[in-house]
Amino acid sequence: MKNIKSKFKILLILNTLFLLLLTSCGEKKTEEENHEEEKSENEVALTAVQFKTVGIETGVLENRNLNLVIKANGYTTVPPQNMANISTLIGGTVKDILVLEGTFVNKGKVLATIQNLEVVEMQEDYNSAIANIEYLQLEYNRQKTLSDENVNPRKVLQEVKAKLDVEKARAKASKSKLQALNMSTNGSSLVPIISPISGYVGKISIAKGAFAETGITLFEVVDNSQMHLDLNVYEKDLGSISVGQTVDFVLTNQGNKAIKGIIFGINKSFSNESKTVAVHAKINPADSKDLISGMYVSANINIKNTTVPALPKEAVVKNGDKYFVYIQEEHEEKATKENTETHQQKKGEAHTDEAVGEEEGHNEVHFKAIEVMPGTTDLGYTEVKFVEAIPANAKIVTKGAFYLLSAMKGGGEHEH
Template sequence: MEGDAHNHEHEQEEKRQESGEKKTSAIKEVELNEAQFTASSIELGTFSLKNLSEVVNANGYTKLPPQNQADVSVHMTGIVKSINVIEGQFVKKGQVLATLESPEFAQLQEAYLTSKSNLEFLKLEYDRQKILSEENVNSKKVFQRTKSDYDIEKARLASLDRQLSVLNLSKSSATSVMSLTAPLSGYVTQVNVKLGSNAEVGKPLFTIVDNSKLHVDLLVYEKDLQKVKEGQNIRFVLTNQDNTEIIGKVFNVSKSFENDTKSVAVHAEILNPTKSLISGMYVNALIDVGTSQVEALPADAVIRADGREYIFVLEEGHEEPPHDKQEGHSHDDGHGHDHDAQVGHTHDDGHEHKEPEGKTYHFQRIEVKTGTSQLGYVQVTILKDIEKDAKIVLKGAYYIQSHLLKSEGGGGHQH
């Protein structure tokens, strides 16, 4: 008994030393069962190396190059016979979007077929007159006229062939139906026609965009211009979205000011595009103009309590303890006081011991000091040694902290 009492006093003294003068911050550990862990969507990870100080802040927009967007129109008027796509649909290059019908199409096809037939006859006549001319049977004048007729018809057929190709009309029969096809692969964003409407020349009938080639245009002010160069990395978040970090690289710096502003457009390619990216989204970005990197965590990983800052770290040794260890051996696992507190408070509320078995997750609260903060990340310095590969709570720290406060309020003392 004396040994147990001595060990208990020794543990108490260690806790006092670690917590300093403020005993209210002496709580070391929170235990969650598997259901709580799953429901809370806790994400574990480690530090990220981020450049948070040698950066240039810039705002801008996602932008699509002109060669990756298309308005689909017609060169000859026609009546819309069928529409094969809807807005938002993905189409491949060459896919039929709609069909149009017009008597003019049939006239053009008929002219092509007639010219093709005439050319075959003129070719035979040309070959015959050439032989006769070489043998001096016919005059050169007759041969020259035949050659001229043949060349004219050949040029006419070539012109009709190009017209049918541009209009995507059949060259084998006079069907009077034209297929309107997609000039590039992408998403249909606008459909400006309906069945039976008249497709006018030059008026866009469909609009298609290929968002896979999106880039970012950032506006950099004159004072920061000398720091920005091609090849530098950028990081940005979508201001009105979920703040997911997207990375890119500067590929061009404009050589003139934008409109009347004292800012220059910096163009950057996107290295990890997401499906949620579309043209025209507003972004907040950082351009890395230096090489100094620090250990950083998402801002949500750091919680503030009692005027101090903390993170939570998963204690690997307690991820899957057997049930008897949870109940009967809490003093032997090195975390007896906190665990007893958890058991002591949970019997009253009837929540945590409904499940007779299952994983439990122990999280230790570690005091840290924060530094520079940028784009949802903050520089973090740990004030206590932890394992090099320790799993840090990146998301869900406030949920764990709420359990800590509940534990404090539920039963008074932690021991």
């Protein structure tokens, strides 16, 4: 009986150990599967045929002289002296509109005419004052002669002189009013609305027959010859900005056409709640002729030229919110080569050519995605900083990285 119990205990212990061994193996297998799954998320393999067809090229990290830039957004604009909002100093009925929106006008061009009878009274006042001045001037000369000969008292001469001065002041005031309205001292009751600058007519805010009020903008005229940029630069970047730096900017609505500018002014106060400061850059007049005030631009302010680790621009790809490059894994190549040699030995010497042809379709070249932080891009190269260190002699994919990204996502997977 004791022997039976002993054997039963031994059997129970062996079963328990067996179950623990199975559980341990299962957990280990699960860990290995999870590891393989995690590993496959940032790795991709190509067959030898795919590798040749795609034209994958590799290189090494290089030190390149690149322009460090600060990115900024902004708008095209013109200085205040090159933009005119034209109104009238006297109200009246719009008689004629002589221009159209978008047409070029020279300084002094009559844009419209306004009819107002008050200007007729101004002309009458001026002409009346001029006539009185002529009479009083003669009377003043006569009284002066008599006063010098002690014929008339000097008081009469002074009264005539006072009247003469009043009429001169009235004539000057009337003339100044007419000149402010761009009118002559003789003429019609039509007040001309004149452009104070040369430029293109913008919005026209009046209609023929309507009443034009004072202080209301009737025409907009813009001179684009002095176009410049207003760029919004954040506070953290202000210390790197200075007058004379070059700016490269593109117009998103003109096929990303690249244009250059030079910084000529930096505001000394924050322009809005976003804590940005307006930086002004002058544009070459030859490049600004097709620009319109208010165009949105994306610009790079060139800070300095420095040597940084860089790769060709197409070597860096974006996946979600992160950037990656691909390196070729050497150990995978070696294992593949050893497997190929072993397989060829098994095939035998008589079938060597067939084995090579067959293995070319199954040999794999493995690549691994490495996260990087891109910096400035210049002359076709992008500055890169690796999140984790890589081998000094790592083969980095310089051509075909986008294909590898597609393959890794499932768009370029191959059949085994």
